[in-house]
Amino acid sequence: MQIEYRLLPKHERKSPPPQGTVLSFGMLRTNHMFVMEYADGTWQNARIVPYAPFSLMPGSMCFHYGQCFFEGVKAFKHDDGEIYIFRPDQNATRMNHSAEVLCMPSVPVEVQLDAVHRLVDVERDWCPSEPQSSLYIRPFMFATQDSLGVKPSATLIYCIILSPSGAYYKGGFNHAVRLLITKKYHRAVSGGTGSAKAAGNYAASIRPQIYAQSFGVDQVLYLSADNTCIEEVGTMNHYHVLKDGTFVIPEFSDSILRAVTSVSVLELAAAGSIKARQEVVCLDAFIDGIRSGEIIEAGGFGTAAVVSPVGGYVFEDGTELVVGDGGIGGHSRRLYEMYTAIQTGKAPAPQGWLSKVPRY
Numbered sequence: 001m002q003i004e005y006r007l008l009p010k011h012e013r014k015s016p017p018p019q020g021t022v023l024s025f026g027m028l029r030t031n032h033m034f035v036m037e038y039a040d041g042t043w044q045n046a047r048i049v050p051y052a053p054f055s056l057m058p059g060s061m062c063f064h065y066g067q068c069f070f071e072g073v074k075a076f077k078h079d080d081g082e083i084y085i086f087r088p089d090q091n092a093t094r095m096n097h098s099a100e101v102l103c104m105p106s107v108p109v110e111v112q113l114d115a116v117h118r119l120v121d122v123e124r125d126w127c128p129s130e131p132q133s134s135l136y137i138r139p140f141m142f143a144t145q146d147s148l149g150v151k152p153s154a155t156l157i158y159c160i161i162l163s164p165s166g167a168y169y170k171g172g173f174n175h176a177v178r179l180l181i182t183k184k185y186h187r188a189v190s191g192g193t194g195s196a197k198a199a200g201n202y203a204a205s206i207r208p209q210i211y212a213q214s215f216g217v218d219q220v221l222y223l224s225a226d227n228t229c230i231e232e233v234g235t236m237n238h239y240h241v242l243k244d245g246t247f248v249i250p251e252f253s254d255s256i257l258r259a260v261t262s263v264s265v266l267e268l269a270a271a272g273s274i275k276a277r278q279e280v281v282c283l284d285a286f287i288d289g290i291r292s293g294e295i296i297e298a299g300g301f302g303t304a305a306v307v308s309p310v311g312g313y314v315f316e317d318g319t320e321l322v323v324g325d326g327g328i329g330g331h332s333r334r335l336y337e338m339y340t341a342i343q344t345g346k347a348p349a350p351q352g353w354l355s356k357v358p359r360y
């Protein structure tokens with residue numbers, strides 16, 4: 001697909017933050033975005049244009065029925081001065097899974113990859129190189145048909161924006177979160193949209209998130225709808241580590257997002273770098289495992305924080321379950337270091353994990 005460049009004149013562009021600036025996560029925007037529209041059964045008008053508001057009809061279906069989804073990808077500047085995107089093909093494939101779940105049209109993976117590489121190339125000066133920083137890439141799609149009937153929208157927009165970002169947590173990796181185990185709220189159910197990055201899943205997670213904060217904890221650990229099994233955290237898959245160092249991730253299902261981070265951890269395990277596996281994780285067995293010392297660490301996997309260790313869990317009766325010594329365990333730390341070394345080019349990456357951004 002031909003991509004048209006309609007770039008800002010150089011003198012009208014904002015400058016990236018100076019080297020050494022401590023960046024927050026997701027707050028800054030670059031000068032340009034990628035946009036294309038779906039109409040008459042085809043994607044069209046692909047272009048890189050200045051970052052600017054959309055003009056949408058108030059009856060656009062995204063506002064009413066939430067036919068929207070997104071992705072989150074990271075690009076890193078390596079010591080050779082080049083920019084490498086981490087596994088963008090995985091996100092492009094998941095984008096199309098989300099599209100299928102929400103009855104929206106897919107975008108060929110090669111079109112998505114071309115768009116993201118070309119946009120990052122235009123904005124290459126915005127890719128930070130400080131430790132724990134990255135150029136966060138946010139592709140998303142939403143329904144634009146002006147219609148008040150609930151049905152698949154006939155017109156849509158696919159867009160990619162960029163955000164130079166620092167560590168997800170202010171203290172970087174040195175932050176063990178605490179999770180609320182709730183039986184009151186659920187994120188997803190079998191047969192629903194949990195395996196898609198549907199915007200509505202995140203809208204529905206805001207009330208439980210505020211509820212969790214009322215217990216003085218950071219986030220919610222969601223259970224299956226029958227409250228028997230561990231599913232995931234609002235923006236991360238969950239893991240725990242057994243005494244022998246094995247990472248255990250709940251089996252993917254149609255109510256759990258197939259995290260690129262988890263998939264990558266499992267691939268590292270298949271290559272023999274670490275020990276990891278998936279299984280259905282029953283809540284009672286998990287609690288017993290922590291109490292008995294069989295489970296020594298726990299945490300979350302996701303693009304934003306990469307590895308987010310969990311120091312403890314709080315229940316709705318106010319009782320608390322501490323994992324290990326409540327801090328950051330050695331297995332989680334080693335995995336975080338291994339994973340981020342691969343992303344930043346400090347350690348060799350498995351074949352196909354890093355995609356170098358060409359100078360077009």
Ligand SMILES: Cc1ncc(COP(=O)(O)O)c(C=O)c1O
Nearest residue numbers: 235236237257259260261302303
């Ligand atoms: C619900 C949910 N689970 C898991 C993840 C982690 O997925 P990934 O590793 O692909 O970022 C995310 C973040 O994207 C998420 O929103």
